Amino acid sequence: MEDFSVLTGGKAGFGIDQATLILGRLLNQSGYRIYVYRDYPSVIRGGHTFSIIRAAQTKIAAHRDKIDVLLALDRETIDLHQTRLKDGALVIYDSETVKDLVLPGRIETLDLPIGRMVKEEKGFEVMRNTCMIGAFAKAVGVTREVLERVVKENFPKEVDLNLKIALRGFDAAPAVKKIAPPPSEPLPLISGNQAVGLGLIKGGLQDYVAYPMTPTTPLLHFLAEQADHYSLKVIHPESEIGVILMAMGFAYAGEKAAVGTSGGGFCMMAESLSLSGMSEVPVVIVLGQRPGPSTGLPTYSAQTDLHFALNAGQGEFVRLVVAPGDLEEAYFWSAQALGLAWKYQVPAIILTDKNLNECIGNFELPQDGEMEVSAPSLWDGKGPYRRYANTETGVSPLAFVPRRDAVIKVNSYEHDESGITTEEGEMAAKMQDKRLRKGRYLLEELNRFPTVNRFGDDSRTTALLCWGSNKGVCVEAAQKLGLSVVQPVVLSPFPDDAFRRALAGVTKLIAVENNATGQLAHLIKAFGIDVDEMILKYDGRPFALDELETRVKETIG
Amino acid sequence: MSRTNLGTDAPNTWCPGCGNFSILNGIKTVLNELKDETCPLEDIVIVAGIGCHAKIADYVDVNSFYAIHGRTVPVAEGIKIARPGLKVICFAGDGDAYGEGLEHLIFAAKRNIDITMVIHNNRSYSLTAFQYSPTSPSGFKGRSTPQGSIEAPINPLELMLASRATFLGRGTSQGLPLLMRLFREAILHKGFALVDVLQVCVTFNNLYEYYAKRVYELQDHDAKNPMAALMKIREWDYNSDAQIALGVFYQKQEATFEERFKPSRVDEQERDHKIKQFLNDSL
Numbered sequence: 100m101e102d103f104s105v106l107t108g109g110k111a112g113f114g115i116d117q118a119t120l121i122l123g124r125l126l127n128q129s130g131y132r133i134y135v136y137r138d139y140p141s142v143i144r145g146g147h148t149f150s151i152i153r154a155a156q157t158k159i160a161a162h163r164d165k166i167d168v169l170l171a172l173d174r175e176t177i178d179l180h181q182t183r184l185k186d187g188a189l190v191i192y193d194s195e196t197v198k199d200l201v202l203p204g205r206i207e208t209l210d211l212p213i214g215r216m217v218k219e220e221k222g223f224e225v226m227r228n229t230c231m232i233g234a235f236a237k238a239v240g241v242t243r244e245v246l247e248r249v250v251k252e253n254f255p256k257e258v259d260l261n262l263k264i265a266l267r268g269f270d271a272a273p274a275v276k277k278i279a280p281p282p283s284e285p286l287p288l289i290s291g292n293q294a295v296g297l298g299l300i301k302g303g304l305q306d307y308v309a310y311p312m313t314p315t316t317p318l319l320h321f322l323a324e325q326a327d328h329y330s331l332k333v334i335h336p337e338s339e340i341g342v343i344l345m346a347m348g349f350a351y352a353g354e355k356a357a358v359g360t361s362g363g364g365f366c367m368m369a370e371s372l373s374l375s376g377m378s379e380v381p382v383v384i385v386l387g388q389r390p391g392p393s394t395g396l397p398t399y400s401a402q403t404d405l406h407f408a409l410n411a412g413q414g415e416f417v418r419l420v421v422a423p424g425d426l427e428e429a430y431f432w433s434a435q436a437l438g439l440a441w442k443y444q445v446p447a448i449i450l451t452d453k454n455l456n457e458c459i460g461n462f463e464l465p466q467d468g469e470m471e472v473s474a475p476s477l478w479d480g481k482g483p484y485r486r487y488a489n490t491e492t493g494v495s496p497l498a499f500v501p502r503r504d505a506v507i508k509v510n511s512y513e514h515d516e517s518g519i520t521t522e523e524g525e526m527a528a529k530m531q532d533k534r535l536r537k538g539r540y541l542l543e544e545l546n547r548f549p550t551v552n553r554f555g556d557d558s559r560t561t562a563l564l565c566w567g568s569n570k571g572v573c574v575e576a577a578q579k580l581g582l583s584v585v586q587p588v589v590l591s592p593f594p595d596d597a598f599r600r601a602l603a604g605v606t607k608l609i610a611v612e613n614n615a616t617g618q619l620a621h622l623i624k625a626f627g628i629d630v631d632e633m634i635l636k637y638d639g640r641p642f643a644l645d646e647l648e649t650r651v652k653e654t655i656g
Numbered sequence: 657m658s659r660t661n662l663g664t665d666a667p668n669t670w671c672p673g674c675g676n677f678s679i680l681n682g683i684k685t686v687l688n689e690l691k692d693e694t695c696p697l698e699d700i701v702i703v704a705g706i707g708c709h710a711k712i713a714d715y716v717d718v719n720s721f722y723a724i725h726g727r728t729v730p731v732a733e734g735i736k737i738a739r740p741g742l743k744v745i746c747f748a749g750d751g752d753a754y755g756e757g758l759e760h761l762i763f764a765a766k767r768n769i770d771i772t773m774v775i776h777n778n779r780s781y782s783l784t785a786f787q788y789s790p791t792s793p794s795g796f797k798g799r800s801t802p803q804g805s806i807e808a809p810i811n812p813l814e815l816m817l818a819s820r821a822t823f824l825g826r827g828t829s830q831g832l833p834l835l836m837r838l839f840r841e842a843i844l845h846k847g848f849a850l851v852d853v854l855q856v857c858v859t860f861n862n863l864y865e866y867y868a869k870r871v872y873e874l875q876d877h878d879a880k881n882p883m884a885a886l887m888k889i890r891e892w893d894y895n896s897d898a899q900i901a902l903g904v905f906y907q908k909q910e911a912t913f914e915e916r917f918k919p920s921r922v923d924e925q926e927r928d929h930k931i932k933q934f935l936n937d938s939l
């Protein structure tokens with residue numbers, strides 16, 4: 100099997116997340132490249148949770164709808180996903196809980212008394228998953244040695260018991276399929292939230308402040324776990340309003356801080372986003388989108404807050420908005436966003452979505468030298484300090500409390516260069532010019548980065564236009580169908596020139612977005628560029644590769 | 657640097673006779689005294705909300721963060737956690753701290769973070785030209801409640817005591833010596849300190865006479881005893897007619913929030929190394 104997908108599912112509380120990670124690592128260590136899509140409802144017990152683990156020969160960032168192996172600990176998992184089974188697919192199930200199963204003849208089945216085996220080994224109910232993992236390993240041809248290693252590395256508790264149960268499953272199962280993994284070294288397997296967190300740390304993060312909200316809650320958990328290790332202060336205060344203002348307090352004192360939230364929490368931050376614009380106290384916001392309006396589908400994915408991210412907050416001010424498309428971009432741009440927010444003293448938004456935040460995939464660090472992070476401009480200590488000194492670039496050198504030789508005043512009101520409130524018209528216009536001028540220099544500096552990506556053969560005249568987590572699925576679909584892909588990563592200040600360059604030779608542009616209105620299509624229209632077609636999906640689920648291929652084919656006829 | 661008068665060249669726009677002047681003069685005097693003792697001026701940061709009170713940020717020549725309405729507290733917390741050596745003092749209005757941003761106040765008290773709150777409690781919204789506030793008495797005829805407010809006020813000191821504040825005091829804008837003593841003690845107190853200042857707004861809510869007849873200074877009060885503090889705090893509920901006690905109601909020593917964070921720093925090389933290590937463990 101060169102490129103195949105495994106679905107594992109069950110009730111929330113079955114331990115599907117842990118099973119997913121272990122299955123991913125088994126295949127990763129067998130030499131495959133991995134991408135995992137996770138689907139779960141907003142409940143703690145019950146409901147149906149599943150993951151699709153896709154293994155391929157080359158690096159991937161998209162899942163397929165059709166599956167080759169289904170692991171079922173309950174009947175529901177089979178009933179719900181039967182239509183996804185390919186011809187010749189294998190269903191492994193617990194014959195203790197799934198009785199009288201009738202499947203079409205094109206499906207192979209492997210029934211094992213998993214519940215009974217676990218009981219015989221004196222294991223707990225959740226260890227049925229461990230037994231299933233062992234059976235899976237044998238059935239598809241993962242070696243006993245890899246199974247043992249991965250199980251040992253991944254169970255923080257009851258390692259021996261889990262190992263015994265995994266091997267019991269392994270020994271009970273026949274070898275059904277034969278995986279043909281390529282002889283490649285395994286790459287780290289991490290989540291989108293981890294990529295963002297590591298990127299922020301790389302960018303010099305000192306403090307992370309957040310109020311839990313899917314899909315960035317795992318980022319809060321990850322950084323809280325890592326806090327001591329990287330000497331971070333991680334704080335969960337009373338509300339998102341408290342969150343962003345606390346981060347700005349850190350920044351005023353000279354510490355690089357970031358916050359994380361989703362649309363609802365970002366609504367509450369809007370007033371302070373504007374404060375960041377006016378006071379020039381930088382803040383970085385990880386905004387993980389999920390379907391709205393309002394509470395919407397809390398644990399699902401969407402790309403519906405692009406215009407909100409671009410426009411939130413009263414008044415006119417410069418902001419950086421980046422929408423990374425995969426794990427490497429999430430890492431790279433999280434680090435850069437922190438650096439650029441500080442260099443230009445502006446708010447920066449890292450716009451992600453549940454699909455990127457909670458996916459798991461292979462990750463490679465950028466080469467040394469690719470990762471230079473911008474440094475802030477610091478006051479040289481000469482002359483009287485003026486926090487808002489009106490410079491050519493609009494960037495006023497920073498000084499941080501406490502300093503004997505400087506009084507550092509920041510202000511939400513319009514203010515003069517020393518930070519004292521003013522209502523005088525001429526001064527107001529001058530200071531607004533100063534702040535907006537920073538946008539020009541920021542845009543210029545962005546030229547040194549890949550702000551807009553183009554994939555595929557340059558001679559192709561039809562291109563898919565995408566942003567954020569749709570990158571992976573669009574690039575792979577386009578490759579198959581012989582199309583180009585254009586993916587802007589920076590969305591504010593919009594890299595108009597780079598975008599036009601990336602469009603060179605394209606005569607037909609098809610927007611692919613996870614929203615109902617085509618938000619990126621609207622944005623580029625303001626720059627005089629029209630899309631020809633839109634492929635939109637707004638049911639909370641990201642595009643699967645096979646699904647997008649079909650829709651693109653329908654569209655291009 | 658000699659900055660003894662601590663003034664700035666910002667023109668003062670408070671109404672003549674406004675109680676805010678006492679707070680301004682009082683804090684300048686206290687900061688000047690502290691400068692010569694334990695706390696140099698560069699270690700002071702003022703955080704202000706929005707309202708008449710907040711203009712104080714422009715009028716004192718020390719570090720300041722002139723924030724937004726109701727939001728002094730989280731800004732102050734971030735500054736304090738980042739630089740525990742600083743004295744962070746918030747100047748907030750009653751509308752500001754007890755209304756718009758009340759959640760922050762309760763949580764800061766609960767954390768016992770070492771910041772000082774000075775509340776310019778003029779018992780009205782003044783900068784927005786006179787509406788009732790969380791501490792206006794019932795029946796208060798502000799411009800949003802022309803028939804009289806149908807809500808009773810909160811007793812902010814009682815609320816703060818219940819929220820685990822470790823220093824609670826009350827003064828008035830007429831009694832400068834007491835006010836300065838309270839500022840000084842609140843700033844030096846290690847933990848969350850709040851001074852509720854009955855600040856007279858001469859333009860909209862002139863309670864000068866009203867307070868003059870009722871205030872008295874606490875005597876023989878055991879500020880360490882929470883029950884005694886509660887009794888004294890409840891003597892006047894900001895609504896009915898009663899004697900109004902001034903002074904320190906409650907003070908307690910307890911561990912503070914910011915001191916739990918370790919000050920260590922990981923340098924860039926070590927950070928890169930640890931990131932690589934994490935990735936190697938994620939196969």
Ligand SMILES: Cc1ncc(C[n+]2csc(CCOP(=O)(O)OP(=O)(O)O)c2C)c(N)n1
Pocket residue numbers: 706707708709710725748749750751752753776778780781782783784789
């Ligand atoms: C979010 C927000 N809402 C409303 C206002 C308008 N506003 C400015 S000051 C103020 C109330 C002032 O009352 P208080 O805090 O008691 O201060 P005072 O003027 O009495 O000193 C209001 C409602 C604002 N600036 N921001």
Ligand code: SF4
Pocket residue numbers: 669670671673674675676708709778782783856857858859860
């Ligand atoms: S309106 Fe009241 S609080 Fe505001 S400056 Fe005038 S007197 Fe002072």
